[in-house]
Amino acid sequence: MLDQTTIASLAGSVLLLSGVLALRMCWQRKPVSGPLLTMAGWGLIAAGLTVFVQAWNGVLGTAYALLALSIVAYVVVAGGIQVRPARRPPLASRALEPEDRRTNWVRGTFKAFLAIVLAGIAAMGLGLAFAIAMPLDTHDRIVIGGLLVPILWGAGMAWTLSDAKLLRAAVVLLSASVFGYGVAFLPKVLA
Secondary structure, eight states: OOOHHHHHHHHHHHHHHHHHHHHHHHHHOSSOOOHHHHHHHHHHHHHHHHHHHHHSOHHHHHHHHHHHHHHHHHHHHHHTOOOOOOOOOOGGGSOOOOOOOOOOHHHHHHHHIIIIIIHHHHHHHHHHHHHHHSSSOHHHHHHHHHHHHHHHHHHHHHHHHHOSOHHHHHHHHHHHHHHHHHHHHHHHHHO
16 A cells, blocks of 8 residues: 555656646747646646645655656656757857877977976966965865866866967966966065
8 A cells, every 4th residue: 555655745746747748838839828827837836846845844845846846857858859860060160179280299298298287387376376365264265275276277288288389378377377376475575
């Protein structure tokens, strides 16, 4: 036999499904389908949430209702998937690829130096600048500055490796390094 919470959960799920289907029908109709169907869909969803909350307590009922709503909405959306044959996008809308260029070992070594070493130095400088110069509590500045370093390092590496102009990458990374360490240490040197 099914207990009351299971029956209420099934009833709430049916109400949620009905509400999501009503909203999906409203969305699929291009002309205005009228506010009545939209209000009915939201009303059914609210009724389903209420059934879940009444069957379980407030915290568990809310969690189960939101989980059921997510699953029901996913099933409804997944049921409407249309598989279309693949087309080649026009040339203008394709993502740009890094420049195809023959690489020699000197260029590869310099690019690796820029991506690993110089991007790391720039990331640490900017993280230090944040940790020293920002007007926050000491612990917050240190934690946020420390969390910024790997993010900035990864961004610097990705940008350096995808950029075909090595001189531009070197100038930007050196400028970021000088800026970061200057903000971090120059006021103490001048004081």
